[in-house]
Structures are given as C-alpha cells and as structure tokens.
Amino acid sequence: MENEEIPVFKKVDKIEFNVLSPAIVKKMSSAKVVTPELYDKEGYPVDGGLMDARLGVIDPGLRCKTCGAKLKECPGHFGYISLARPVMHIKLIGEVYDLLRSTCRDCGRILIPKAKIEKCMDELKNAEMEGGLEERRRKIKEIISKLKTVNKCPYCKARQQKITLEKPTTFLENEKRISPIEVRTRLERITDEDCFVFGINPKSVRPEWMVLTILPIPPVTMRPSITLESGERSEDDLTHKLGDIVRINQRLFENINAGAPEIIIEDLWDLLQYHVTTFFDNNIAQLPPARHRSGDPLKTLTERIKSKEGRIRHNLAGKRTNFSARTVISPDPLLDLNEVGIPEIMAMKLTVPERVNDWNMEYLKKFVEKGPNKYPGSNYVARPDGKKKKITDETKEQLLEEIQPGYIIERHLMDGDIALFNRQPSLHRMSMMCHKIRVLPGKTLRMNPTVCHPYNADFDGDEMNLHIPQTEEARAEAEILMMVQTQLISPRYGLSIIGCIQDAVSGNYLLTKEAKYLRKDAIDLLVSAGITEFSKLRKKEFVTGKEIFSVIIPDDFNFQGKSKACKNCDKCKKENCEYDCYVSIQDGKLISGIIDSSNIGSGKGMMLRNIHKKYGEKKAIDMIAAMFKLGTEVLLKRGFTIGISDVDLPEEAIEKIQAVLDKAKIDVKEMIDEYHNEKMQALPGRTLKETLELRILEMLNKARNDTGKIVSEYSRRETHMLIMSESGARGNLLNLAQMAACVGQQAMRGKRIEKGYEDRTLSCFKKGDLGSSSHGFIAEGFKRGLSPHEFFFASMTGRDSLMDTALRTPKSGYLYRRLANALQDLKVEYDDTVRDSNKKIVQFEYGEDKIDVSKSDGGIIDVKNIINLK
Amino acid sequence: MSRLFKKYEEVLPIRVIDDIKDNIPDKITDARLKQILDKAVLQYESMKVMPGESVGIVGAESIGEPGTQMTLNTFHFAGVAEMNVTMGLPRIIEILDGKKNIQTPMMEIYLKKPYSQGKDIKKIALSIKETKLDEIVLEIMVNIAESKIELVFDEQKIESIGTDYSIIQKAIKSSFKNLAISKKGNVISLKMSEKEKEINELFKTKEKIKDIYIQGVKGIKQVLPIKKDGEFLIVTAGTNMKKVMELDYVDKTRIMSNDIFEIANIFGIEAARQAVINEVYKVIQNQGLNVDIRHLMLVSDTMCASGTIKGVTRYGVVKEKASVLARASFETPIKHIFNASQIGEIDNLSSVVENVMLNQPVPVGTGLPGLITKVKRD
Numbered sequence A: 001m002e003n004e005e006i007p008v009f010k011k012v013d014k015i016e017f018n019v020l021s022p023a024i025v026k027k028m029s030s031a032k033v034v035t036p037e038l039y040d041k042e043g044y045p046v047d048g049g050l051m052d053a054r055l056g057v058i059d060p061g062l063r064c065k066t067c068g069a070k071l072k073e074c075p076g077h078f079g080y081i082s083l084a085r086p087v088m089h090i091k092l093i094g095e096v097y098d099l100l101r102s103t104c105r106d107c108g109r110i111l112i113p114k115a116k117i118e119k120c121m122d123e124l125k126n127a128e129m130e131g132g133l134e135e136r137r138r139k140i141k142e143i144i145s146k147l148k149t150v151n152k153c154p155y156c157k158a159r160q161q162k163i164t165l166e167k168p169t170t171f172l173e174n175e176k177r178i179s180p181i182e183v184r185t186r187l188e189r190i191t192d193e194d195c196f197v198f199g200i201n202p203k204s205v206r207p208e209w210m211v212l213t214i215l216p217i218p219p220v221t222m223r224p225s226i227t228l229e230s231g232e233r234s235e236d237d238l239t240h241k242l243g244d245i246v247r248i249n250q251r252l253f254e255n256i257n258a259g260a261p262e263i264i265i266e267d268l269w270d271l272l273q274y275h276v277t278t279f280f281d282n283n284i285a286q287l288p289p290a291r292h293r294s295g296d297p298l299k300t301l302t303e304r305i306k307s308k309e310g311r312i313r314h315n316l317a318g319k320r321t322n323f324s325a326r327t328v329i330s331p332d333p334l335l336d337l338n339e340v341g342i343p344e345i346m347a348m349k350l351t352v353p354e355r356v357n358d359w360n361m362e363y364l365k366k367f368v369e370k371g372p373n374k375y376p377g378s379n380y381v382a383r384p385d386g387k388k389k390k391i392t393d394e395t396k397e398q399l400l401e402e403i404q405p406g407y408i409i410e411r412h413l414m415d416g417d418i419a420l421f422n423r424q425p426s427l428h429r430m431s432m433m434c435h436k437i438r439v440l441p442g443k444t445l446r447m448n449p450t451v452c453h454p455y456n457a458d459f460d461g462d463e464m465n466l467h468i469p470q471t472e473e474a475r476a477e478a479e480i481l482m483m484v485q486t487q488l489i490s491p492r493y494g495l496s497i498i499g500c501i502q503d504a505v506s507g508n509y510l511l512t513k514e515a516k517y518l519r520k521d522a523i524d525l526l527v528s529a530g531i532t533e534f535s536k537l538r539k540k541e542f543v544t545g546k547e548i549f550s551v552i553i554p555d556d557f558n559f560q561g562k563s564k565a566c567k568n569c570d571k572c573k574k575e576n577c578e579y580d581c582y583v584s585i586q587d588g589k590l591i592s593g594i595i596d597s598s599n600i601g602s603g604k605g606m607m608l609r610n611i612h613k614k615y616g617e618k619k620a621i622d623m624i625a626a627m628f629k630l631g632t633e634v635l636l637k638r639g640f641t642i643g644i645s646d647v648d649l650p651e652e653a654i655e656k657i658q659a660v661l662d663k664a665k666i667d668v669k670e671m672i673d674e675y676h677n678e679k680m681q682a683l684p685g686r687t688l689k690e691t692l693e694l695r696i697l698e699m700l701n702k703a704r705n706d707t708g709k710i711v712s713e714y715s716r717r718e719t720h721m722l723i724m725s726e727s728g729a730r731g732n733l734l735n736l737a738q739m740a741a742c743v744g745q746q747a748m749r750g751k752r753i754e755k756g757y758e759d760r761t762l763s764c765f766k767k768g769d770l771g772s773s774s775h776g777f778i779a780e781g782f783k784r785g786l787s788p789h790e791f792f793f794a795s796m797t798g799r800d801s802l803m804d805t806a807l808r809t810p811k812s813g814y815l816y817r818r819l820a821n822a823l824q825d826l827k828v829e830y831d832d833t834v835r836d837s838n839k840k841i842v843q844f845e846y847g848e849d850k851i852d853v854s855k856s857d858g859g860i861i862d863v864k865n866i867i868n869l870k
Numbered sequence B: 001m002s003r004l005f006k007k008y009e010e011v012l013p014i015r016v017i018d019d020i021k022d023n024i025p026d027k028i029t030d031a032r033l034k035q036i037l038d039k040a041v042l043q044y045e046s047m048k049v050m051p052g053e054s055v056g057i058v059g060a061e062s063i064g065e066p067g068t069q070m071t072l073n074t075f076h077f078a079g080v081a082e083m084n085v086t087m088g089l090p091r092i093i094e095i096l097d098g099k100k101n102i103q104t105p106m107m108e109i110y111l112k113k114p115y116s117q118g119k120d121i122k123k124i125a126l127s128i129k130e131t132k133l134d135e136i137v138l139e140i141m142v143n144i145a146e147s148k149i150e151l152v153f154d155e156q157k158i159e160s161i162g163t164d165y166s167i168i169q170k171a172i173k174s175s176f177k178n179l180a181i182s183k184k185g186n187v188i189s190l191k192m193s194e195k196e197k198e199i200n201e202l203f204k205t206k207e208k209i210k211d212i213y214i215q216g217v218k219g220i221k222q223v224l225p226i227k228k229d230g231e232f233l234i235v236t237a238g239t240n241m242k243k244v245m246e247l248d249y250v251d252k253t254r255i256m257s258n259d260i261f262e263i264a265n266i267f268g269i270e271a272a273r274q275a276v277i278n279e280v281y282k283v284i285q286n287q288g289l290n291v292d293i294r295h296l297m298l299v300s301d302t303m304c305a306s307g308t309i310k311g312v313t314r315y316g317v318v319k320e321k322a323s324v325l326a327r328a329s330f331e332t333p334i335k336h337i338f339n340a341s342q343i344g345e346i347d348n349l350s351s352v353v354e355n356v357m358l359n360q361p362v363p364v365g366t367g368l369p370g371l372i373t374k375v376k377r378d
Helices: A022-028 A090-102 A114-147 A180-189 A192-197 A237-257 A262-280 A301-305 A311-316 A344-349 A361-370 A393-402 A449-455 A472-482 A503-513 A519-528 A545-550 A607-638 A651-676 A688-714 A720-727 A733-740 A788-823 A863-868 B002-008 B014-023 B030-047 B055-067 B088-097 B121-128 B155-160 B165-175 B199-210 B241-246 B260-267 B269-286 B293-304 B324-328 B333-343 B352-357
Strands: A079-088 A163-166 A170-173 A176-178 A211-217 A324-331 A339-343 A351-355 A378-382 A388-390 A408-412 A418-422 A432-440 A445-447 A463-467 A516-518 A542-544 A559-562 A582-586 A589-592 A841-843 B106-110 B137-143 B148-153 B179-184 B187-192 B213-215 B222-228 B231-237
Touching: A022 A211, A079 A090, A079 A180, A079 A237, A079 A262, A090 A114, A090 A163, A090 A170, A090 A180, A090 A262, A090 B333, A114 A192, A176 A180, A180 A211, A211 A262, A237 A262, A262 A301, A301 A311, A301 B333, A311 B352, A324 A344, A339 A344, A339 A418, A344 A432, A351 A378, A361 A378, A361 A393, A361 A408, A388 A393, A418 A472, A432 A445, A432 A449, A432 A472, A445 A449, A445 A463, A449 A607, A503 A545, A503 A607, A503 A720, A516 A519, A516 A545, A519 A542, A519 A545, A519 A607, A542 A545, A545 A589, A559 A607, A651 A688, A688 A733, A720 A733, A788 B055, A788 B088, A788 B293, A841 B293, A863 B014, A863 B030, B002 B014, B002 B030, B014 B030, B055 B088, B055 B293, B088 B269, B106 B241, B121 B222, B121 B231, B137 B199, B148 B155, B148 B199, B165 B179, B165 B187, B165 B213, B187 B199, B241 B260, B260 B269, B269 B293, B324 B333, B324 B352
Parallel strands: A324 A445, A339 A432
Antiparallel strands: A079 A211, A163 A170, A170 A176, A324 A463, A339 A445, A351 A408, A378 A388, A378 A408, A418 A432, A418 A463, A516 A542, A559 A582, A582 A589, B106 B231, B137 B148, B148 B187, B179 B187, B222 B231
C-alpha cells in the first residue's frame, strides 16, 4: 500500500469573471500553434499543430507532454495562435462601438468635460440600476449629445468624425474604413478613469483587449476527435474551425512577409476576421454560417454553451447519475407506504458500498463469496487506495483472501436499503421521495397505490426512476428529510397529500355506512387486512361496520367532521344527522358518520391531518395503510363491480327527463321566435344576438342540471356507480347523469358551437337554424347513444380540450421554470427574515406570521380544535 | 379578558387571536382562556418555519405544480350578466410577467349610500361610460357638392346618457375649429371652410368626427350595474381609477381595479403587492385549486421588493440576481457572462444553481450550517 494521503476537501469560494489579456493568454498557454496540420504520417500529433500533445491527450496510452498525466487524468491545456493582424471580437463589438463613439479620436478621453463627469456618474449609475450595462452606454451617448461635445473634444479640441458600425465587424469613420489596428490604438488611449464611466473595470478588461491580437486555443480535451469504424478520424467542429483560422493566419503571415499587394492582404484579413468570428459564434445575422462539407452548420463556441441542450443547462445545471434504474410501475397494496418493490435483476445491478471492519468482515465476505450472479452477492471490491476490482468467478478466491478492514464491498441491494423513487415531471418535492427497498420477484417496480397521488402516477404504463444513495450522509439525509412519511403534509396547502384512493374509499364507505357483520366474520375481515389487535371489538354476535372501523382508530382520538354527502343544513343535527353525515369520533370510537373521501381521501379533510399531528408520522402512515387494507378487503369479501344496468332508470324518471328536455327545446324555440320578432330585451352592454345566445346557453344548462337531479333522485342507491360517486372514490354525479340521461350542451370557448358551414353548423341542418340540437346540445345520454351529429359535436369539444392540454403544458412549464429561477435562492435566515442570496430582505416574516404551511393545519392554526380539546 | 389577549398579542399572530375571540364561548373563565391561549402558543411555536428553509423553491413548486391543472380558457361567464374576464393560466402569466397592458382591464366601482341602494344607478353607470360621437348618431351623411357633413342624432340616446346638443356642439367645436356648425332639429351640419374643400379632406374629417369624445370617463368601454350582497355596484370594462375617484358619488375606499400598474401608480407599491396577491388568488380559487396564500405573498414580495413591479422574467426579477451563473443558467447565458467579465463581477456562489454546477452542497436547508472545529494536525 502506498502512502495514504490525507484527504483535503476544497470548496470553491468564489468565481471572478474577467477578460483574458494577451499577456495572460500567452502565460497560460503551453503551446504555440503554427501549423494547420493535425497528424503526421504515423498518425501522431504534429508539434505546433492543433492536436499538439502539449495541449492534452485524447488517445488512450499516450501521455500529456505538459503534465505527464494519462487520458482522463489530464484536464487539457490551452495553447495560442498569434494573429498576423488583429481582428475584432464579435461578442464585444457593441462595447467597442460605444467606446469609439464616446471618446476622442485623438486623445482618447471621454467626450464629457471634466467638471461634469461627477454629476454624470450618478445619472449613469441610476441608468445601470434600471437597465444594466447596455442602458448605461446608451445613457452616455445621450449625455454626450446633450452636452454638444460630439463635434469637439473638450480636452484637446480635436474635431470628431462620425463613426458607424457596418455590421457585423467593420467600423467606418466618415465612410472610410478604420482597420482593427487603428481601432486598437484608439482604445489603448482611453484612460483607466474613463473606463469606469463606461462601467468597465480596467482591471478585468482594458479596452484594447477587445481587439484580438492573440487567440487562445482550447485544449484538445474539449474538442476530442472520434475514430470512426473505418479507422478514419473525424475531428470536432471546433478543431475544423481552428484549422481554418490557423491556415488563413499562416497565409496572411507569408503574404505580409513577401510584401504582397494591399488588396490581397486586406482580403485575407477579412477572411481571418470571418473565421475568428464564426469560431466564437456561428449564428451571426449578417454572416453566412460556416458549414461542414456535408452542408450542416458547424457548432462553435456560442452554440455549445447556449440553450437547453447547451453546456450550462444540459451539463452544468442538470447532471447524469449512476446507480439508478427505471422501469414500468405496478401496484402492490401489500407493501407498506414507504416501501418500493424492486425486481431481483435490478437488485443485482444496483449496489450499496459497505466498508469492511472487524465486526462485519464475515458478514460482508459472504456477499463476495456469492459473486455478482447470485443474489444477494456483490459486484465490486474497492481497495482503500481507490482501486476497484470487479468480482468474477476467477478473482473471487483471491479477493476473499485479500479483504481486510478498510476495504469497500459493493453489495447487492437488500430489503431495507434506502432508495429515492421519482416520477417525471418532478413538479413538487413529493415527486421524489425516499422508500425502503423490498426485493420481489417480477420485473416491475412496485409501490403502494396510496402514494400514487403525490407522484401523480397511475399504472397504465407509467415508468418511474430509482436512485440508490451511495454515501452515509446521503442516506441519512434521504431518510430523515425525504422518507414518505415526512412528506405526508403538502407544503402547498398544509393538508395530507397521501390518503385512501379508489377501492379503499368505497370499501370504507360501504363498511361504515350500514354494514353489519357476524363477529367472527369481522375478525376474519380484520385479520385479512393485517390487523391482529381487535380486543376493541364488542363481544356480541353482530358488530357494525363502524365498530370494525373503530378498531384501527387509536383509543384516545377525538374528531368531529363532515362527510362528503353533507347537505350543509341550516342547523346541523350533529350525531343525529338523518344522512349520517356528521363524522364523530369519541375516544377512538366512530359514533356516527360515514367515512368517505372527504375524511380519508388525499388532499382533503382534517382527519388525517389531526392523526398526523397527534400521533406523529409513523402512526399516520400506518393508519392510512390499515384503512387502505381494510377498505380493499371489504370490497374483496363483498364484491364490487359496475355494469350498464347501473345507469338504468325507472320508466317514470325517463319520462320526467324527456319532459324536461322537451320543455327546454320548446322554450329555446320560443326564445328564438322572440328574437326574430324583435320582442327580446337586450341585456345591458350586449347585442340582441349575444343576449339570445347567453339565454339559450343558460336555459340548456339548466335543463341538463335538472336531468342530473332527476337521475340522482331516481337511481337506485345500491348501484355501485352511485356508491363510487357518493363516496368520492371515482366519478361524480355529472358523469352519471351524462351516461343515464343527457350529455348536455357542448361549449367551445364559452359559446355554443357555431363553426362549420355557411349559416349552419352541419349540412344536415337548415340554414339559419338557431335551435338547440343544431348548435351542439346533446339531448341523448351515453348509454342510449348519440346521434351522428351529436357525436360529431362531442368530438369537436373533445378535440378542443385535447388542444387546450397540449398548449397549456409548455406554457405552464415555462411559467414554472421562471418562477423557480426567480425564487430559488430565497430562504429563511436565522433572524426569521426571508432573504435572497444577496442578503436583500424580501419579507420580514415569512408569510406575515412565520407559519410553515407544511406544519400548519391547512395554512392556519386550527383554533376550533384547540378550544374543543380539554 | 381583553387584558389577557393583549398580553398574548406579542407571542401570537393577530389573526390567531381574532380567531380565538370569535370561537370561544361567551362565558369563559380567565383560567380556561389562558389554557387555550397557552396551547395556541405551543402549537404556533411548533408551526414556525425553521431557518434555512428554502421557502422560495417551495413557493415556486406550489404555484408551478397546479399550473398544469389550470385551463387555458380565457373567458368566464358565471351567469348571464357577467363580463368577459381573462381567467385561468393566461391571467396568472399576465400578472406574474408584469405586463403593463393587460388583456381585460376591469374596475369595480362601489357607490356611496343613496346610490348604492340603486338610486339612479343606470344613469350613473352611463355617465361613467366613455361616449364617443359615433355612438349617439344615427347616420353621418357626407354632402360632397356642398362639402358638408351632416350628423343625424339619436334623440333617445342623447337623453339616456343625459347630455344635450349644446354640449355636443361644444365638443365638436373644440376639436375642429375651422368648421361652421349649424343645427336643425336632430341634425347638425358641419361646413368645411373654403380652403380645404378637397373631397379627401372631407372624408378624413368624417372619420375623425366619429372619434370625438362627448362625455364619460376616458378608457371606460363598457359599464354594467350589478347587485352584489344587497348593494348596487358598477362593473366596468376598461379602467381609469384616477378619474372615477374624482366623481363624488363613488365610494373611494372600496374602488377596485385589476390593473396592477394602475394601482401601483395611484396607491403605491404596498397596494400593488396586495393587488398581485389578490388577483392571483382569485384565479386560483376560481379554478378550484388549493394554494396557500403565503406562497403568493412570497412571489408578490419578490416582484415588488425593489419598489417597482418587476415581472418574473429575464428582464425583471431574474436580472436582479446577485449571481452571474444563476442568471446565465436562466436565459441568454452568453450576454450575462460577457457583461460580467467587463465589470469584473465576482460570483460568491451564495445561492443554489451555482453550487449545483460546481458539485458543491447548496447553502440552503441542511446545507446551511457549517461546522467549525479544531483539527489536530501532525
């Protein structure tokens, strides 16, 4: 073993942004590039070429001539080209333009008299605060033209000429070209004090550095060439571009030395300018982009950095990771809420590093013995010096002998390991939670269906990701901060985001409604739901569903709430509610009320919130799990299904519905007649036609609602469809009414359907028909079926809503991105103020009362609860 | 009892104390009340935010996440007599962008006592509405032969908005000085002076005449008197709070506009802050979503912290960021980096993205505290 190095952890403290001066470029370079050739005949990099071995290595086996390190160890080194003639820097052209226009052509001083500079500085500072650097420069121009010193320098009295910029890179003075050499000499004359007026810090950039005399060459490691299958090398876009620059530069040198005519030199100079410009940015408006031989434009420096796929957003702000997995998810109600089931193949690929010490040596050796192909085994052994060895059948024996304390063994995942589970889009922090691993047979990731809501997942083919934290710190943080039970309360609204869904809701609804069980059946039910402590159950022959539900409530729990079906009566009869809507739990006994989605559902109700507050997170998820199992078990024993007959209505109801619809039709007709006879009164601020439309719309909506009421009145209470909608498990009364009675008016953009043919919506109607059915009122229910034109109208609104969704997603996504970017650095400081990273105060107290929403009762302190408590 | 409340005002938010006042039974012993208050304090303490909590991210999540559930539908009718208002996602984007010209500016004008009971409500409403000449004429005739324009007025309309011919004549006179005006019954004829007899000019004048302002408050395009909670108020399309507040039958304390910049100009930044919160909250409630108001407060406070309303865009709030890399990672990275290099800007890596970029722990939450200890070196 070599000398064990003491690890030194360094942290970047700050980053300073500056412009490289020619001197620094030279100083930091390890090679001067003089030839456009890349490789010699043997295929080795040419000295002084663009792939010079001093610039770093990209071939395995070779060593860097500068630092001596191998591939992947050497970070690469800069080189430089000395340009035969200076060229403009395209990204700084605007600044140079401003500097030239605002300074004297002879003495280089700014065209503001000395006496007024102080005053102007204040003005400029304000401008910069308002609109940044560009605004400041604009303001300088304004001040100068206001001071009328444009024509004459206040210092040396020299006459000034008009300077214009001919895009992209040429400066003209009185229509005569100023060469970059001349530009550079002028910029050199600008004094340091004057630089400050422009908002330029002469320490970070001297104006003359904005004209390039020397060009840094990026290391080869950032422009590696790829070897094609044919053995040919394909160079990076940047290398191509640099090759062009070097070639033209050399030609320019030779021509100057040979004393070539001015025109030729000028042409080459322009060409060099073009190549340098496109090296920085290949998307300049006035320049044709440089292209490959194949015709597609080169991707040069700017394109590498910019946009979503650029370096910053793709590689720096977002990173890729190892130790992760992704597959289809499926439900498993037998798992705990904070567990995730993973297939064995996954468990054998993902590993956890464990350090060997005297006490766990034997335990860990067992994993090495099993090897990578038997579960639970291990894949790698890492020596303390960092060398990693793969475990294979051949190396196994030797490694087993070698292992001693300090070694790290990457063993397969096992039950109880920590993992992060995530589903995209990760819109809130509950989209990535910590689960405990359960290795299961099968090929999908499994989860308890109650955690679908925070992930917004379903099982129609959704895939989810799994990450395995690799360090002790990461695991601890994940477990303490991200475990499912810590995320129970949504920080968005302060109520439980995890709750019973679907079958569990309808199951508990049926159980607590009026179910009665034999005591032994009840015990059977509880046991199959995994509850073994049922001493609370009364020793009688029959027990009610409410008593069964009470078994899982803690003995000292008190709660008052309302069921979903609560009619909001004027005077609440509390426990004696005739609809059994007053949920009352006293000393752990459900006295009255039906348990439904408004109490145990996700995102609603205080019951789960109170349990969480009183008994803590562990008890809360255990209770949710128990309720969930109980609910589904009730349905398993009872049976639960829906069919078409669920939406059957008695003859009487059908007649009533028909009467409502007929009446609506006649009423609409009357209204149209009224409109045609001009007897209708226009509503204030509306035309007659608009008034008619609005009134028809109102009328038809009322008709649909009336049919809905009839449906809810006449459908049989015991149909499962109704049970689902009443318990809040799935669907609502509107869905039921649409199936049983009448789909209703199809509205597009808040109006009846009006598009289509001339004066009519479809060719099967008369021109000018304003009646209900010709403008999208669907009088038929889904069960009886739609007529062709009704079906067509339904499809119209259907497609409209699809469009809406498709257009909304990117819009809201962008809004979210902007919000997140704007607010990301706001945090609560130790003095309870909310500040940004500048330490600027945004709020003196978070939310005016310092209450953390995720710790509150729905955003407030539940005062009533405090008063009711003894 | 009130003395007891007073004592707790320092340790409990006013809202909680008010809540308790509303909910306690009428007869209560001081001891019991003290018990309740102590319990409330205990709960309040446990609910406080912890230092380091990244409230910004949580706030952004809480508004961004339900954004996907909002409708794009611009219009909203709650009944027959409702106005078109921008609602849903477009409205939220509009507010947070800090857009100066909003799609549907609106005002709610409450009235003082006798008027709020419905007295002259229609008349008041119409007098507020901006009326242009075009709206009260039946016909505009152009007499080319005599280079005359004849305006035939709608007498009923003139009466209903409560104006008369002399006002109209005055209005025309003030904007067209060189026209000879004569009136005959409900017809006003305007004769061009000899100099500008050209037909072209005649038609141009006709178009201009249509636009003459007669009466009302400028910018109010539509008025709608409605009854809400047993009180009449006027809802308008288009806003002009300054002018409306000058009218003496208007209850100045309750006038509302949905134009945030207008509010900022008249009532100042604090009012604008509240307006942003209210407007966003209104939309969110309207969509049936549940977002805690504290998140909206935070967004609104960031927008208004500088004293003017800054939109959540690269020109607004994001530009104020201290960190170069944070700005660069948002939009237009090249511009930000070049500008930073010219002033020799220093990024102190004090917020989130910069540290993500450098693979360092972020100074938020558990990343905030540091450990200082003496290390023995040998």
